[in-house]
Amino acid sequence: METLIRLSAAVGIFLLMIGWEFWRPRRVLKLPRAQRWPINLGLAALNMILMRASLGGLGYLAAVHAQTQGWGLLALAPLPSWLAIAATLLLLDFAIYAQHILMHKWPLLWRLHQVHHTDLEFDATTAVRFHPFEIVLSMLYKVFWILLIGADPLAVIAFEIILNGAATFNHSNVAIQPTLDQKLRWLIITPDMHRIHHSTRRAEMDSNYGFSISLWDRLCGTYVADPKEPQISMSIGLAAYRKPEELGFLRLLRLPFKTLHRD
Template sequence: MEVIVRLSVFFGILIGMLVWEAWRPTRRLQLQRLQRWTVNLGLALFNILVMRISVGAAAWQASIWAAEQSVGIFNVLILPSWLSIAGSLLLLDLAIYAQHVAAHRWRWFWRLHQVHHTDIDFDTTTAVRFHPMEIMLSMAYKVVLVLLLGAQPMAVIMFEVILNGCALFNHGNVSLPGGWEKRLRYLLVTPDMHRIHHSARPIETDSNYGFSLSCWDRLFKTYTSQAQLPQTEMTIGLNGFREPNELGFFGLLALPFRRLRLR
């Protein structure tokens, strides 16, 4: 059930974003779509398979166990259900922001996370380009969070759906009209805001870490409102990785174990 809800929302938003990108793309892509999509969607599929045979629903199962055993803050506090769900969603989003900051600051973690940033272009498929070890690590982190918070199973599903939906949206090669962009950015991370995080300028890469809510970057002073170059001209990716041929499926799987390149 949990999987069906997640996958149908995921594919619905993915298709919507692909149509939007084809209709009104923000940037001209550097590489052939087929070349990048095979790699990005290949990694996504591989990650789904790896998670299926390992710990795919671990966070969800942890939330059921925590509720049965009365483990975690929201299972101990007797709050209205809507309030504990809202609290869990907010705190989980903050925790994912913190994880993303750590992924950029800790060298060993960057080895995994750089796979996501080596994409030379930026479109909705970039949202699923992750090394399987980073996905597994994220799941372990989420299990710990769910147990600490005592997040309800409903909150866990909602969190996953919102996070995946926001990631597909904010990696889109699309831009909202000026007024809407500004208004939405007060609340959510927009494609123009997150594209700055994929700029090859290190000072810009190391900013705008949020995935869903945009408030954490403002609050913790990691916010960049505008890149140095216009959105259509800035270089996407990492300076050390400009050769698409070394960024194939197997190249990316091996990347964390190779010598670290300066950014």
Template sequence: MEAMLRFCMFIGILLLMAIWEVLSPTRHLSVRRRQRWMINLGLAALNVGLMRISIGAAAWLAATWALEQHLGLFNNLTLPGWLNISLSLLLLDLAIYAQHVAAHRWEWFWRLHQVHHSDLDFDTTTAVRFHPIEIILSMAYKVLLVIALGVEPQAVIAFEIILNGCALFNHGNVSLSAPIEWWIRWLLVTPNMHRIHHSAKPQETDTNYGFSLSCWDRCFKTYRAESQQPQNTMPIGLRGFQNPDELGLLALLVMPFWPLRRR
């Protein structure tokens, strides 16, 4: 049931973002949408399939088990339900921020994460462009966090929906008016903020790590307000991977095992 809920929310947000991108895009795509979407969505479908036959619902099951066994921080504290869930969502989001920073700073982790950054364009499907090994490691990490924190099962479902929804939004090739974008950015990571993270310039790629809340980048001084070049023309992707013919689905799957290319 929880998997179906998350899937329906994901498809609904993906469709809304795709329509928004057609109606009000920020950038002209350099690679045909059909070509990129087949790769990005194909990779997402592969990840979903692997998760279904391996550890797909592991975080929710871990939360249920920890609750029954009275394991973890929040399962041993007496807190109002709203505060319990709020703190759980906050700490999980901070943990995902820390994971993202590690993915850029640890070479072995970057080998996996560069699949996400190798996209030559930036749209809502970029949000699901991850190597299967990174997806599995991320789920294992979340399972450990859920048990250690004692996160309630409903908080796990809420977190997954929020994380996926925010990722689809902040990877969107969509336009927001400057005042609206400024106000939203004080709470959430916006497309303009996260697009800087996908710049081909390493000094910009290594900023704006947040996926949902924007506060972590400000707190830990990884926040960058503006890109050096206008967002509608700045180069996207990795300098070592600028040929679309090298970025097919099979190439992405073996990319972590190639010699590292210059960023």
């Protein structure tokens, strides 16, 4: 049931965002969707099958186990249910922010995460363009934090829905009125804000690491408000990988094991 709830929410939000992209796109995509979508969605399908066959539901089960055994920080100072859920959501969101920075700064992890950044365009399907090994490591990392926090199981389900939904939203190629975008940024990560993180410029790529709320980027000094190039024409991807024919499905699976390019 937990998996069905998360999958239904993810598919619903994805369909909503691709509909918005067709209705009001932010950028004119130079590469056809037929060239990119099978790769991105193929990775998503592979990752879903892999997780279903191995670690699927592990986060929820870890939360149930932690509460049953009285493990975690929340067990040391019992809180009202609503406050425990809020604390869990906030702490897990910060954990993902920190993980994202580690994925960029640690060369071994960057080998995996670069697959996400090789996309030469930026739309809702970019949100699911991840190497399977990164998905596995991310789940194990989240389980560590869930046990450390003593997370509420319902909060874990809610967090996964929020994380997937926020990632789909902030990777989407949708136009939002500029003044509204600036107001939204005080709370959440907007597509214009996260697109800067996918810039080919190193300084811009090393910014705006958040996936859900913008608080961590602002507090930790990793927030960049605007790219040097206009949003509608800024270069997306990695400087070392500019040829679409070199970024096929099987090549992306092999990419972490090839010569490492930081940029």
